[in-house]
Amino acid sequence: MSALAEPRGPKPKRISLARLGIHAFLIVVAAFFLVPLWVMLVTSFKTMNEIRLGNMLAWPADFTVEAWYKAWSSACTGLACNGIQVGFWNSVRILVPSVIASIAVGAITGYAMTFYRVRGANALFGLLLLGAFIPYQVFLYPLVRLFSSVGLYDSLAGIVVVHVAFGLPLMTLLFRNYYSSLPIELFNAARVDGAGFAQIFRHVFLPMSAPIIIVATILQVTGIWNDFILGLTFAGRQNRPMTVLLNNIVNSTQGEAAYNVDMAATILTALVPLTVYLVSGRWFVRGIAAGAVKG
Amino acid sequence: MSLSAPATGRPIARRLRAKLPVLLALTPAIVIGFVVYLGAMVWTVRLSFSTSKMLPVLDWAGFVQYDRLFATERFILAAQHIAVFGALFITLCLVLGFLLAVAIDQNVRGEALFRTIFLYPFSMSFVVTGLVWQWFLNPQLGLQQTVRGFGFSDFKFDWIVNQDFVIFTLVIAAVWQASGLVMAILLAGLRGVDAELWKAARIDAIPTWRVYVSIILPMLTPMLATAAALLAVSVARLYDLVVAMTKGGPGLSSEVPAKFIMDNFFERSNVGLGSAAATMLLATVVVVLAPWFYAQQFRKRRGRA
Numbered sequence: 001m002s003a004l005a006e007p008r009g010p011k012p013k014r015i016s017l018a019r020l021g022i023h024a025f026l027i028v029v030a031a032f033f034l035v036p037l038w039v040m041l042v043t044s045f046k047t048m049n050e051i052r053l054g055n056m057l058a059w060p061a062d063f064t065v066e067a068w069y070k071a072w073s074s075a076c077t078g079l080a081c082n083g084i085q086v087g088f089w090n091s092v093r094i095l096v097p098s099v100i101a102s103i104a105v106g107a108i109t110g111y112a113m114t115f116y117r118v119r120g121a122n123a124l125f126g127l128l129l130l131g132a133f134i135p136y137q138v139f140l141y142p143l144v145r146l147f148s149s150v151g152l153y154d155s156l157a158g159i160v161v162v163h164v165a166f167g168l169p170l171m172t173l174l175f176r177n178y179y180s181s182l183p184i185e186l187f188n189a190a191r192v193d194g195a196g197f198a199q200i201f202r203h204v205f206l207p208m209s210a211p212i213i214i215v216a217t218i219l220q221v222t223g224i225w226n227d228f229i230l231g232l233t234f235a236g237r238q239n240r241p242m243t244v245l246l247n248n249i250v251n252s253t254q255g256e257a258a259y260n261v262d263m264a265a266t267i268l269t270a271l272v273p274l275t276v277y278l279v280s281g282r283w284f285v286r287g288i289a290a291g292a293v294k295g
Numbered sequence: 296m297s298l299s300a301p302a303t304g305r306p307i308a309r310r311l312r313a314k315l316p317v318l319l320a321l322t323p324a325i326v327i328g329f330v331v332y333l334g335a336m337v338w339t340v341r342l343s344f345s346t347s348k349m350l351p352v353l354d355w356a357g358f359v360q361y362d363r364l365f366a367t368e369r370f371i372l373a374a375q376h377i378a379v380f381g382a383l384f385i386t387l388c389l390v391l392g393f394l395l396a397v398a399i400d401q402n403v404r405g406e407a408l409f410r411t412i413f414l415y416p417f418s419m420s421f422v423v424t425g426l427v428w429q430w431f432l433n434p435q436l437g438l439q440q441t442v443r444g445f446g447f448s449d450f451k452f453d454w455i456v457n458q459d460f461v462i463f464t465l466v467i468a469a470v471w472q473a474s475g476l477v478m479a480i481l482l483a484g485l486r487g488v489d490a491e492l493w494k495a496a497r498i499d500a501i502p503t504w505r506v507y508v509s510i511i512l513p514m515l516t517p518m519l520a521t522a523a524a525l526l527a528v529s530v531a532r533l534y535d536l537v538v539a540m541t542k543g544g545p546g547l548s549s550e551v552p553a554k555f556i557m558d559n560f561f562e563r564s565n566v567g568l569g570s571a572a573a574t575m576l577l578a579t580v581v582v583v584l585a586p587w588f589y590a591q592q593f594r595k596r597r598g599r600a
Binding site (some may be wrong): 023024025039043052056057113119128131138141142143168172199222250262266269270277278281285 | 313317320321323324325327328329330331332333334335338339342351391394395396397398399401403404409410411412413414415416418419420421422423426427429430431435436437438440443444447463471474477479480483491524526528531533534535538539542552553556557560561566569570573574576577580584588
């Protein structure tokens with residue numbers, strides 16, 4: 001999969017009509033992909049008076065960052081007007097423990113399933129994979145009942161547990177595939193030296209896991225940050241993540257909508273995964289490939 | 296290899312002691328697999344055969360909830376919408392993703408930039424996607440008004456508030472979000488094609504498009520299937536995008552099953568009906584994905600042998 005770097009394919013034959021066509025196609029599609037982002041950006045820097053004029057593509061005549069301040073610190077959801085920052089910090093508080101815990105559990109599960117042939121481990125893996133393909137709606141109601149009966153419902157701990165549970169299939173898959181690609185002699189040698197389950201993991205495989213941990217982190221950070229339905233259902237009022245708050249800000253406005261504030265809030269919410277994507281670049285693609293192609 | 300099954304023939308106590316940490320490590324996975332996935336799933340199916348309204352009751356009502364479900368217009372509409380959405384969304388994503396991957400594979404200038412542009416929407420959430428497109432397609436101030444401002448005063452594009460067309464706006468937004476994923480998967484496949492194949496095709500003077508259609512496309516089938524499976528999963532899950540972009544409206548014209556289920560569970564206190572709808576969704580997903588799952592296992596087994 002690392003061959004993504006060097007383009008192969010057929011050698012181009014100088015400039016031909018076909019090559020012009022290919023470039024034109026790519027540019028048109030790129031415009032389709034970029035226009036919404038452009039509109040979102042310029043709208044967030046306009047005043048509402050200018051927005052009402054109706055040219056959404058135009059560069060702001062009266063450039064202002066006021067909408068961004070409002071979106072961050074004073075946009076309203078219902079009666080509370082504390083801006084999207086509340087959701088930002090909630091998302092951070094959900095994200096950090098969820099990412100760490102789900103990767104830790106996934107790594108240990110993947111390690112155990114790769115090197116220790118426990119009876120039924122393959123069936124368990126199959127069950128997890130199957131669970132990954134089934135829509136959340138099939139599980140949500142019983143889980144809500146279960147969580148409220150053990151006091152996890154509407155709490156930070158609850159939403160973290162939910163993220164670990166629904167992240168486990170992909171995490172296990174990643175680590176299982178990664179560990180299977182390593183030479184088994186590593187494991188055998190450590191075994192001969194008398195190392196146990198935890199020791200082999202800590203001293204042999206964990207230090208070798210950096211690449212796959214990076215991939216897993218990228219996948220989990222974007223996935224958990226972008227989650228809406230689980231946060232909406234399990235996090236409770238105090239911990240509503242940024243996506244839920246954003247939707248409330250935009251879709252429950254009374255009176256005329258402040259589109260500039262809405263768009264600023266939307267960009268702010270997209271900023272974390274977008275940054276992860278732009279900074280991580282090839283790693284992001286690797287994560288998709290590892291999760292999808294081998295799945 | 297013999298060491299990976301090390302304890303054979305040794306005393307039982309020792310074997311148990313060796314197994315204990317492994318079992319401990321697998322405990323979270325076992326609990327999640329059997330309680331969160333299997334348990335919750337079975338419970339939902341069970342509830343669909345009960346009279347549960349606001350709270351779950353475990354009586355036996357036969358197929359009453361299913362009779363009600365199929366007499367509920369809202370659910371029938373939701374099922375029709377998701378069928379239209381799913382067919383269009385998956386087809387368009389695969390076609391666009393394939394074309395983009397092939398185009399990018401032609402040693403184009405600025406390849407990395409194009410790749411970045413085509414995949415960035417995939418890193419954003421469905422909520423963000425929905426809100427952006429809701430604003431972009433807003434008839435009063437969005438695309439329609441902007442094009443009219445350019446002098447095309449008759450231009451009409453009010454799909455997002457039009458009962459007959461709103462579902463297509465969801466398709467557009469979702470294709471925008473997800474076709475980069477297909478491109479990335481297929482591009483990885485294209486880069487794995489042996490350079491010898493291209494040499495051979497050139498020696499035989501086979502036109503490039505012909506190679507793509509007759510040789511490359513069949514080689515990419517497993518990846519296309521995987522991409523289609525991933526897209527199908529997101530179709531069944533379609534909820535966030537609808538909530539953010541159209542709230543299921545206007546009227547019921549963009550209602551979808553996942554939203555129907557959530558509303559019945561958590562807002563309308565119709566647990567039995569929601570469970571029946573969830574069970575139908577589950578059955579559909581299993582039926583659609585079973586062939587793919589089977590082919591995947593088959594391929595793996597053959598690969599190992």
